[in-house]
Amino acid sequence: MKAPGRSLAGPLPGWAEVVLLPLVNIALAFIVVGVIVAIIGVDPFHALRLLVTGALGSWESIGYTLYYATNFTFTGLAVAVAFHAGLFNIGGEGQAYLGGLGCGLAILALDRWLPAWLMIPIAIAAAALFGAAWAAVPAWLQAWRGSHIVITTIMFNFVASALMVYLMVNVLIAPGSMTPQSRGFLPSGQLPAIAGLPLNLSLVLALACCAAVWVFLWHTPWGYALRTMGHNPEAAVYAGTNLRRMTMVAMCFSGALAGFVGVNELMGVHHRIVLDFQAGYGFAGIAVALMGRNHPLGVLLAALLFGALQQGGAELAFEIPSITREMVVVIQGLIILFSGALAHLPRPWLQLLFARRAP
Amino acid sequence: MQALTPAAAAIELRGIDKSFGVVHAVRGVSLRIEPGTITGIVGENGAGKSTLMSILYGLYRANSGEIWVGGRLVEMASPRDAIAHGIGMVHQHFMLIDTFTVLENLVLGAEGGALLAGGLAVARAELARLARDYGLSVDPDARVADLSVGEQQRVEILKVLFRGARILILDEPSAVLTPQETDRLFDILRTLKDRGVTVILITHKLREIMAATDRVYVMRQGQIVAERRTRDTGSEELAELMVGRKVRLDLDKVPVRQGEILLRTEHLSLIDDRGVRLLDDVGIELRAGEIVGIAGVTGNGQSELLQVLSGIRAPSGGRLTVCGHTIDTGHPGDPAQMRELGLAHVPEDRLRQGMVAAFQASETSILGYQNGPPFTRNYLLDGPAVGAHCAELMERFDVRPRSPGLRSSHFSGGNQQKLVLAREIARRPRVLLVGQPTRGVDIGAIEFIHRELVKARDAGCAVLVVSVELDEILSLADRILVMFAGRIVGEVEPGRADERTLGLMMAGAETA
Numbered sequence A: 001m002k003a004p005g006r007s008l009a010g011p012l013p014g015w016a017e018v019v020l021l022p023l024v025n026i027a028l029a030f031i032v033v034g035v036i037v038a039i040i041g042v043d044p045f046h047a048l049r050l051l052v053t054g055a056l057g058s059w060e061s062i063g064y065t066l067y068y069a070t071n072f073t074f075t076g077l078a079v080a081v082a083f084h085a086g087l088f089n090i091g092g093e094g095q096a097y098l099g100g101l102g103c104g105l106a107i108l109a110l111d112r113w114l115p116a117w118l119m120i121p122i123a124i125a126a127a128a129l130f131g132a133a134w135a136a137v138p139a140w141l142q143a144w145r146g147s148h149i150v151i152t153t154i155m156f157n158f159v160a161s162a163l164m165v166y167l168m169v170n171v172l173i174a175p176g177s178m179t180p181q182s183r184g185f186l187p188s189g190q191l192p193a194i195a196g197l198p199l200n201l202s203l204v205l206a207l208a209c210c211a212a213v214w215v216f217l218w219h220t221p222w223g224y225a226l227r228t229m230g231h232n233p234e235a236a237v238y239a240g241t242n243l244r245r246m247t248m249v250a251m252c253f254s255g256a257l258a259g260f261v262g263v264n265e266l267m268g269v270h271h272r273i274v275l276d277f278q279a280g281y282g283f284a285g286i287a288v289a290l291m292g293r294n295h296p297l298g299v300l301l302a303a304l305l306f307g308a309l310q311q312g313g314a315e316l317a318f319e320i321p322s323i324t325r326e327m328v329v330v331i332q333g334l335i336i337l338f339s340g341a342l343a344h345l346p347r348p349w350l351q352l353l354f355a356r357r358a359p
Numbered sequence B: 001m002q003a004l005t006p007a008a009a010a011i012e013l014r015g016i017d018k019s020f021g022v023v024h025a026v027r028g029v030s031l032r033i034e035p036g037t038i039t040g041i042v043g044e045n046g047a048g049k050s051t052l053m054s055i056l057y058g059l060y061r062a063n064s065g066e067i068w069v070g071g072r073l074v075e076m077a078s079p080r081d082a083i084a085h086g087i088g089m090v091h092q093h094f095m096l097i098d099t100f101t102v103l104e105n106l107v108l109g110a111e112g113g114a115l116l117a118g119g120l121a122v123a124r125a126e127l128a129r130l131a132r133d134y135g136l137s138v139d140p141d142a143r144v145a146d147l148s149v150g151e152q153q154r155v156e157i158l159k160v161l162f163r164g165a166r167i168l169i170l171d172e173p174s175a176v177l178t179p180q181e182t183d184r185l186f187d188i189l190r191t192l193k194d195r196g197v198t199v200i201l202i203t204h205k206l207r208e209i210m211a212a213t214d215r216v217y218v219m220r221q222g223q224i225v226a227e228r229r230t231r232d233t234g235s236e237e238l239a240e241l242m243v244g245r246k247v248r249l250d251l252d253k254v255p256v257r258q259g260e261i262l263l264r265t266e267h268l269s270l271i272d273d274r275g276v277r278l279l280d281d282v283g284i285e286l287r288a289g290e291i292v293g294i295a296g297v298t299g300n301g302q303s304e305l306l307q308v309l310s311g312i313r314a315p316s317g318g319r320l321t322v323c324g325h326t327i328d329t330g331h332p333g334d335p336a337q338m339r340e341l342g343l344a345h346v347p348e349d350r351l352r353q354g355m356v357a358a359f360q361a362s363e364t365s366i367l368g369y370q371n372g373p374p375f376t377r378n379y380l381l382d383g384p385a386v387g388a389h390c391a392e393l394m395e396r397f398d399v400r401p402r403s404p405g406l407r408s409s410h411f412s413g414g415n416q417q418k419l420v421l422a423r424e425i426a427r428r429p430r431v432l433l434v435g436q437p438t439r440g441v442d443i444g445a446i447e448f449i450h451r452e453l454v455k456a457r458d459a460g461c462a463v464l465v466v467s468v469e470l471d472e473i474l475s476l477a478d479r480i481l482v483m484f485a486g487r488i489v490g491e492v493e494p495g496r497a498d499e500r501t502l503g504l505m506m507a508g509a510e511t512a
């Protein structure tokens, strides 16, 4: 007689929700990728092995993975902070670009006079400032003029791109250079890096940002007010939060985080201002935040995964000609699909599994 | 087994059990509901009424137990199953789409074919039939946003009937209605019953139970503790069964000792974007040590008055003085500033405005007070202090379960209300604004909340109460102001007021 009332489908335990479910999602994505890889005539296990060794097989590849992960962490955190305020910041791309411009300008102006211990903090602050300023304009337009932030931040990506091309070609280009790039930064404007690798001190900055975001969101009254606004704007007004001001705060914080991509790329790697150093990281940040459940720790883990894919994918494309760079993008896309849009697909199965195990 | 029962019950629950983690919300409930009757379910806040109904409607799955509908054992895996078995539920928070018309809302999810027009025509005919048969008249082409709350509820009921439901579950339907709308609702329920529809009604208002139901079940701590035929029982017995002790709703108040004026408005007005006058030349004086009640039919400016007084909306004209601080159109206030001046506000719609569903109870317990000590020290929130504060509020106001870490939305409706009330009253404010103090709370809690409000008054707090419950205003208030069309149309002393004169004033027919 117990048939229909069978004990069933409760909520998942916390750890399964945050750890197991994402892992299952990734596994599903990889299975689909494997099928596709097999269809184009490559042994999927061979490809997987190449991918993993490409990402983690040597100190060098780990260094690259971490370097990419640094960028993903910055943009992932940027999206997450805005998301907690109920804002969808699609402008990470442009904010990262402008952040690079900010730190580059500061270094070009001051590296002749300042020692590294002074130059580096100033340049980092400039990156934050420029990134924040680039996010502040759409924030202001939403808060006071009612223009939707998704639209304006996207448009600002294009504006940033056009602005940078103009500046690099006409203003900042190094005298006598044939390519649109600035003069090189002097050593005082370069971040300490591991010799021969792009991995540099920005990784520490990224970890510090994770900690700072965590403390800010869950352990300060401003973070509290920001989350209140994200969950329930009416309650935030009742609680005395000025929604306009809070929109500005959230977006500036978000923009500053995205701006740090410029620190990693320009101060850490290129050592000059170049074009398109930010390409793709801003948008990938959305997926990173989505996968990391908008939690700093989750963002960090997701960024590591995306970094590994980026690095391993590059190796894969290099080793197997029939797998192109575009193929790697497809893999990333599938992971985004499974951990984002289809994130809850495996939940009923897991629930059944847990219900059966429980007494 | 079935042979013993003369006719199959509309619904029979056997041994339904449900736990949420450590909270054992429903414990082995068995009950039987006869077809074509109105059955009431009463019980304390958190007794498990909503959970039980959610199980019946397929929103939650029971850990064990059986659901029989019309004599057949059925499985309720989702609301779709419930609808297939002819069970419909009207939620307290309406699930309508504001910008759609009544008709469009009706067909939502049951469009009937790829071409909407065909489905709409059929629906229109069906709606006309339902309106005729059940006396449920609503304009099919009106936009839902333009309907009153009572009409929206009628649309919800129509939606359920439209899907062919013969069993209707209503969870605290009258909590959001004016007394007039409530009367309408109960007329409708009686018509439904005459047409053979089975109704299950959850409410905290015992007079509704007495007026409308045939049979009533009393729940306490997840169990059915009593079952009565309505005509064999009375409000007092039910109250006692619910709470487990005698309830006294008559308040003994010491005579009022008015102090200085703490809140004053002069020619206060509020005009919205469309030019509608929501508040018109409102002049109020609120003194320390008194309770002033605002009586009025919902929608005559009471909500807006609370919003302006609490700083949520800026007045369009006139002045407002709170504890010596003046606010006018040149110097708009904001809720944070009002709190600093010593004003606390229990919003009418507490679940929407007064709390954040996704927050832990402890986080909800500091909403609005998060800045500054004792909750913030050195720019950081003091987690343990917040938790301890919440635990203390829960203890004092009997919020159950006493789990500061539980998500706010996982508390029962009445317990959420108590938590918000506790937060505001426990601050010992100088001015306390309360919208609908006892909406959704059980009868024992009403008694407690009324005592707390009187205690605050005796301690010198200036209390302003807005309520649609005339009884509540009459028993709590030292002075009653009547609002109509955004104006204060009169003042009455509760000792000398009778419901008839008040009713006339509320309808705008008489001024005093």
Ligand SMILES: Nc1ncnc2c1ncn2[C@@H]1O[C@H](COP(=O)(O)OP(=O)(O)OP(=O)(O)O)[C@@H](O)[C@H]1O
Binding pocket: B020, B023, B024, B025, B043, B044, B045, B046, B047, B048, B049, B050, B051, B052, B400, B401, B409, B410, B411, B412, B413, B414, B415, B440, B442
């Ligand atoms: N999703 C949930 N997770 C955890 N606990 C829950 C959940 N839903 C309900 N509860 C708990 O189950 C108990 C019963 O809640 P329920 O909402 O059924 O009470 P109720 O009788 O409807 O009360 P009220 O009159 O206040 O609406 C409460 O202690 C509540 O905190």
Ligand SMILES: [Mg+2]
Binding pocket: B049, B050, B051, B171, B412, B413, B414
């Ligand atoms: Mg309930």
